[in-house]
Amino acid sequence: MTLNLDELNPQQRAAVEATEGPILVIAGAGSGKTRVITTRIIHLCGKGVSPYQILAMTFTNKAAMEMRHRIGMTLERNTNDLTISTFHSFCARFLRREIGYLDRDRGFAIFDTQDQTTCLKRVIRNLGLDEKSNPVAHFRNKFSYLKNTGDLETEPEFDLDRQIFQAYRKELLAQNALDFDDLLLFTCRILTEFDECRQRYQSRFQYIMVDEYQDTNKIQARLIRLLLNDKNNLCVVGDEDQSIYGWRGAEIQNILDFEKHYPGAQTFKLEQNYRSTQRILDYANKAIAYNEQRKPKKLWTASKGGPPISIRDEYSGMSEAENIVQAIIERHEKKNIPYNEFAILFRSNFLSRSLEEMFRRYQLPYQLIGGLKFYDRKEIKDLLTYMRIVVNPKDWTSFVRAIGVPTRGIGVKSQDKLYAIYSDGYTLPEMFDHAIREKVLSGKAHKSLVEFRALYRRLAAKANEEAPEIWLESVIKELDYLSYLEKQDEATAEYRVENINELLGAMVELRSQGVETLAQFMDFSALVSDQDELEDDRPKVNMMTVHAAKGLEFDSVFVMGLEDGLFPNQRALAENSNAVEEERRLFYVAVTRARKRLYLSYARQRQTYGSTVANPKSRFLIAPGEDTDSDNQSLFTRSSRTQRKAPIGELHEQVNRMKEQLARRDVDIDFGALDKNPRLKSGDVVRHAKFGQGTVSATRGTGELTTVTVYFPGKGTKTLVAKMAKLQKVF
DNA sequence: TACGATAAACTTTTT
């Protein structure tokens, strides 16, 4: 074993060597956090601790794999005994073993957001409620937040909410399904209620480490507390300046009050940054200093100077995208920086659209992280659905999907009849038998169901005999699924078949990593995170949300869409200063991803929803000073250079350029928007006769049709036709 | 019941 502690700086080394009792490591961006955790584990093993006794929680499965790999390389031994995983994966594995304590079946399904939605719709329908006035997404978010922030038995306050909540939980129970939040909740429940079980795990895990502690929520903190024995050998690592998950219940207090929660805790601060240039760090430090809820901290680096930060004032979303593309090409060609060393970050997923278009036009290779996940794609979900009904014969949600792919003439009406039987407590195969025996369905539908039952029996019989990918191939054949895809949409069929091949390939590959059964594969596919899908070994430019970029770093980083209303986004602006502070932390995370070059940009107007919106530049952008350069020649195309010299010519030049583009492609651009300056702009305060004073969040369209979206405190956000609403500008 | 066409609603951020 080779472990050289001399390679660490004094603070890192102290954090590694402090093995006993509660330890808090405040690790600024790029301060070698991952290195400290891995080295610490190696150091523990060197001291004779068995890997079996160590538990480390990471934020992504990928990070877990990488750490395991590094540790294995150094220790020169197998690391299977070491538990490194995400909270959710840990709980899924825990529950597959231990859920019997709650009298539940180990074959439970894990419902993702889509499944949750389907299930909740069924619940709302069952209760005879109207879907329109009871939007599913609202309840989904509400229940999720509750499960993550409440105590184990917390229920909603309002009657209707509670009624739906209870019905939802009952439905999940009937379908033997757990949603993402249940994974944590049920694990905590078992560890709380069953002393024998808790003691087993407490005596096993002697050392626990948690990464990204600033993003843990109440239930996660509780879980850690339950797993800890009286030695309290807990080491948490995090940075309150990078807390960006408040909206899903993360409690920044977990890290701020760590010393209070764990008396006698030792604290180490890692402030030396090994990632970015001094320029980038200075900029980040200045930006985050505007936040009030933080402990003062200053990152520094040994690498002085660095190129200035580029801040670009763009005319439109299009020119923003185009200039990013050109800056990448230039840096790639001149400095030989590989494409995968570039990242373009944005606040919201929809901003990727204009980028993608531009990348395709310039034929630059890129990968978009987030958005639709691989395992959420239709063709993948369709096939996995069959896997799920076989593994969990109570999964009604998946059954509904399976019966409709391909269509079999069993529609909503027949489904309702079948559901009536199912909801008496039958499993799916029992329900088939019953419905067929009693001839519940009419002619054609009945015949279809008989066929479906036969198919189900064939697939179920083979499920435990064959390797997962062989089994799935037989599903594809039985369904004649490839012809189905062809029939559905010729244009996308080829691409979808490629994805299916990738799925089969992944199943083979995962078998070597211990994913051998259909159930294990289901867990894996349910819990992949965005970052897990990142291919970092291909020369492709990365595009992702700032959230998805957490923990990553790149040579060059572009942060786009820096406009009030987008970043910080409208909701945060409408809420309170806490929300804006979280947005600012998000901005801090974004800029600290960059090693050498940082490019910030905003557009005076951009297309959203198909209409034009104009937002002022983001409040997060600090006025250009010695660290920044808003006049960086090499980055600008000729036309935008002209733009700065002669602002009056700007419009015509841009219009002509866009018209040219328009001629080349069949895209509609609203030129009307260029002629008039909307009088009101985002951030203006206006008075409305009925609603009182409010803040403008966005303006859309031009002339007669201009609409203004205004947030009125206590009354919500209203979209008004400017001309009709007679808004008075206050300031 | 399936499937097409048309209208409405929609965008934070994620496991």
Next chain:
DNA sequence: GTTTATCGTA
């Protein structure tokens, strides 16, 4: 500008 909901028709 895109996805989902609803309606009418085969």
